[in-house]
Amino acid sequence: MEKIAFIGAGNMAEALIRGIIRDRLVAPEEIIAGEVNPGRREEVSRELGIRVTGDNREAVAGAGIVILAVKPQSLDPVLEKIAGEITGDQLVISILAGVSTRRIEERLGNEVPVIRVMPNTPALVGAGVSVISPGRRAGEDALATARTILGAVGEVRVLEEKMIDAVTALSGSGPAYFFLLVEAMIRAGEKLGLPREEAERLAGETLAGAGRLLKESGRTAEELRRQVTSPGGTTEAAVAVFRERGLEKIVIAALEAAARRSKELGG
Ligand SMILES: NC(=O)c1ccc[n+]([C@@H]2O[C@H](COP(=O)([O-])OP(=O)(O)OC[C@H]3O[C@@H](n4cnc5c(N)ncnc54)[C@H](OP(=O)(O)O)[C@@H]3O)[C@@H](O)[C@H]2O)c1
CATH class of the missing domain: 1.10.3730.10 (ProC C-terminal domain-like)
Structure with missing residues (x-):
């Protein structure tokens, strides 16, 4: 699997990073996280052994997969910052509640494939269930990649994005x-x-x-x-x-x- 960049290194990102390392999808050196909070940066790099930076542009440069894991209210400035760095060869996976693939696609442009995920908190102990929904430009390969990554923290189901409000309410x-x-x-x-x-x-x-x-x-x-x-x-x-x-x-x-x-x- 290609290099993975996380934007936001909070609870959910940590759960995913631990799962990815546990399942050996990539080595810790192949994971980088962009995180605003200096204390959290120090903690994540110490505990997970991955590279962490305060510069989101640096995080996404050279990564094949970019996982958006900030709170929804922090999204706009993040997309504005990284839009110029992201190309159609990269895959963007968003775990943000209430943010459509279309909104991310429009902000990023460049034909970037986007996949939306609704995880749940048992992912923190590897027992989550995540629903993944492909955006307009995400094909089978992108779905397979998202499936493998989310599979590191539990079960994965694929459903159309129009079902995401029901999924949010249920799982x-x-x-x-x-x-x-x-x-x-x-x-x-x-x-x-x-x-x-x-x-x-x-x-x-x-x-x-x-x-x-x-x-x-x-x-x-x-x-x-x-x-x-x-x-x-x-x-x-x-x-x-x-x-x-x-x-x-x-x-x-x-x-x-x-x-x-x-x-x-x-x-
Ligand atoms: N279905 C579910 O049960 C479920 C559960 C959890 C999460 N989620 C989704 O997952 C996402 C992440 O949730 P979480 O609980 O992991 O949140 P979190 O712990 O608050 O993690 C977000 C991290 O991103 C950092 N951050 C904020 N702005 C940033 C920026 N511009 N660049 C880089 N890092 C930035 C935050 O730092 P500061 O703390 O300093 O702001 C924080 O460390 C949310 O969007 C949520 O919708 C879904």
Whole structure:
């Protein structure tokens, strides 16, 4: 794989860099990051063993792949700065929420292929799921490259960009919904008389175990739920309350709100 430049060396960039090095997609010397924060520059170069610079133009020069990993509000000045340096031979991968491939293509010009990615935070432990969407000029080779890079931090799915608001609502923001449920289960456990630490441990392990079971058993969520829900039993009593109080409706309304917000932010 060609040299990779990251623009922005924050949390998500770090997760990707660690995955890329772990999977030996390129050697650390073949990775460079452009980062504004001097303290962070020092930290990243020390911990990851890659080159880090304060000059984004220097970062993108000579890189075959440029990964945009700044916050969306920092994008415009970044694109303005690097536009003259980027050519159609390079591939630009953006992980910025709410920024279309078209917007990046227009700012960069030069027939530059762009791929948009919606990752999620479990990428920080190599268990993410990322959806990648090709822009107008990104062909099969570009998609394959993006697939390999994002594959270093979890699963990868390819979907059309018009689905990105739904993806953002489901897998992009999704980890937080499960954390919210865990928080509520901890409070419920305490209310039922468990010490807080035990409730935290039990709820956290239950979420992690349920996730692993769903992934590894080859069964659907519905099958696994039925398996533990014996008629007249304890799980059935709880599920009945979830249903009576409209859990499914709440979840649908919540994801619709997230998708709407994603659309608004993307303009
Ligand atoms: N779906 C998801 O769950 C998900 C999760 C995380 C991230 N994302 C996307 O990933 C992107 C990165 O998020 P993150 O959490 O990694 O953010 P982050 O930790 O804030 O990282 C961004 C880094 O870029 C630096 N930076 C800002 N302006 C810059 C510039 N002009 N040139 C070079 N570096 C610059 C920042 O420095 P300062 O701190 O000094 O500004 C910071 O170190 C975001 O756009 C977000 O939308 C998606």
